[in-house]
Amino acid sequence: MELIILATLTALGYFFGRIAERRHFESIRLREAQYKDILIFNERHLPVGQWRGGPLVGGNVVISVDYFKRVVAGLKALFGGRLTTYESLLERARREALLRMKADARQHGADMIINVRLETASISKGQGDQIGSVEVYAYGTALVT
Amino acid sequence: MSYENPQQPEGINVSDEHPLRELFLLLTAVTVTVVVLVVALSSVAGWLARFVPFAAEQQIARTVGVQTLLIEEASTQVDADLQMRQEFVLELGQTLLQLAQQEDPQAEDIPVTLHYNAGPTVNAYATLGGHVVMYDGLVKQLRHENALAMVLAHEIGHVKLRHPIVAMGRGLTVTVALSSLLGVTDNGFIAGIIDWIGYSSTLSFSREQERAADAFAARLLVAHYGHLDGAEDLFTALGGESGEGGESGEGGESDSSLPGSDFLSTHPDLAERINELREQAITLGVSGTPRTLPWEE
Numbered sequence: 001m002e003l004i005i006l007a008t009l010t011a012l013g014y015f016f017g018r019i020a021e022r023r024h025f026e027s028i029r030l031r032e033a034q035y036k037d038i039l040i041f042n043e044r045h046l047p048v049g050q051w052r053g054g055p056l057v058g059g060n061v062v063i064s065v066d067y068f069k070r071v072v073a074g075l076k077a078l079f080g081g082r083l084t085t086y087e088s089l090l091e092r093a094r095r096e097a098l099l100r101m102k103a104d105a106r107q108h109g110a111d112m113i114i115n116v117r118l119e120t121a122s123i124s125k126g127q128g129d130q131i132g133s134v135e136v137y138a139y140g141t142a143l144v145t
Numbered sequence: 146m147s148y149e150n151p152q153q154p155e156g157i158n159v160s161d162e163h164p165l166r167e168l169f170l171l172l173t174a175v176t177v178t179v180v181v182l183v184v185a186l187s188s189v190a191g192w193l194a195r196f197v198p199f200a201a202e203q204q205i206a207r208t209v210g211v212q213t214l215l216i217e218e219a220s221t222q223v224d225a226d227l228q229m230r231q232e233f234v235l236e237l238g239q240t241l242l243q244l245a246q247q248e249d250p251q252a253e254d255i256p257v258t259l260h261y262n263a264g265p266t267v268n269a270y271a272t273l274g275g276h277v278v279m280y281d282g283l284v285k286q287l288r289h290e291n292a293l294a295m296v297l298a299h300e301i302g303h304v305k306l307r308h309p310i311v312a313m314g315r316g317l318t319v320t321v322a323l324s325s326l327l328g329v330t331d332n333g334f335i336a337g338i339i340d341w342i343g344y345s346s347t348l349s350f351s352r353e354q355e356r357a358a359d360a361f362a363a364r365l366l367v368a369h370y371g372h373l374d375g376a377e378d379l380f381t382a383l384g385g386e387s388g389e390g391g392e393s394g395e396g397g398e399s400d401s402s403l404p405g406s407d408f409l410s411t412h413p414d415l416a417e418r419i420n421e422l423r424e425q426a427i428t429l430g431v432s433g434t435p436r437t438l439p440w441e442e
Contacts, residue, residue: 014164041148076171078175087159
């Protein structure tokens with residue numbers, strides 16, 4: 001029966017999605033502590049001081065929605081309200097993109113990134129314009145003392 | 146001016162609510178909404194359908210091509226036994242029809258057309274336009290005339306109580322309502338759940354019709370035979386055959402493929418129907434000897 005297959009997909013989505021999300025958040029927190037010394041700002045102007053170079057640094061992430069999150073969001077679409085399952089997913093994507101940008105900046109020996117911007121694009125829209133995956137791109141100007 | 150990047154506290158963007166709890170709440174809300182919607186619409190549609198004049202029902206029956214369903218399966222050879230059963234059944238049907246009219250002369254006279262199908266299917270049904278179809282397969286399963294009268298009276302009851310048109314009215318309304326709900330989502334799982342809940346909630350209406358037809362039949366049987374003994378053979382015959390209640394209310398749809406529970410079945414449990422029949426016999430204080438069918442003697 002179709003419903004059983006779909007329920008299994010939802011259960012699998014929940015199980016693996018939950019494990020992946022927990023591990024990812026742990027990893028994000030750990031790396032955020034490691035890159036704490038690289039400061040990021042969305043200020044456009046150079047702070048006072050002596051700066052060498054200013055390469056563009058960036059990091060991007062592509063995420064896909066698991067079936068469970070899609071089901072919960074689909075049900076939410078009937079009633080309205082916060083799409084909490086997508087919120088946590090996009091939170092992970094933004095933080096991961098910023099971390100990848102910081103990793104890029106570290107390779108340049110930078111200790112500050114200014115003019116940080118986040119951009120997002122949906123890569124694939126599934127059937128019926130259902131968003132399947134989203135890219136989050138973080139970029140900015142790295143500054144080296 | 147000094148710049149810093151303080152650690153952002155967790156939980157601002159991410160909700161603490163457990164996703165399963167959220168799923169559960171949402172599913173409950175969907176279930177309640179769909180059940181309330183389906184039950185309310187079914188009740189209104191069923192109530193309104195009763196006002197459809199019988200002539201209009203006959204017109205609908207012609208439009209949807211009920212006649213083509215009723216083409217009697219021609220017997221491959223001249224079968225004297227089959228001939229005898231057919232004549233007996235149709236004659237008994239006519240007797241019951243006349244009796245039903247005498248029992249309730251105030252009731253609107255809804256003409257019932259009896260058909261005999263030589264097919265082996267263990268089934269009997271009433272459908273739009275006052276057509277009642279008896280299958281030879283079911284008739285052969287029965288030992289007592291009383292059980293045969295029970296089937297006939299049950300199906301006549303469906304027609305007299307306007308069940309086919311009411312079921313159609315409900316069915317169409319619920320289908321339209323559910324498909325407009327389904328248009329909101331393109332997620333197969335959600336669509337499946339809505340569909341399943343919607344369908345399940347309509348089943349209680351069809352079981353209610355079966356109970357009403359059973360009660361109608363019981364009244365007619367008491368009027369005709371003076372008792373209800375032998376009638377429950379029908380349910381044992383239905384129960385014995387592939388374990389599935391084959392006899393059906395409208396259009397000959399079969400019972401839900403899901404086994405067991407009352408909630409998922411178009412017909413009430415057979416044991417429950419036998420019990421109701423026995424209780425009725427006890428309440429009325431009637432008993433007697435069932436008549437054996439002529440070809441079973």
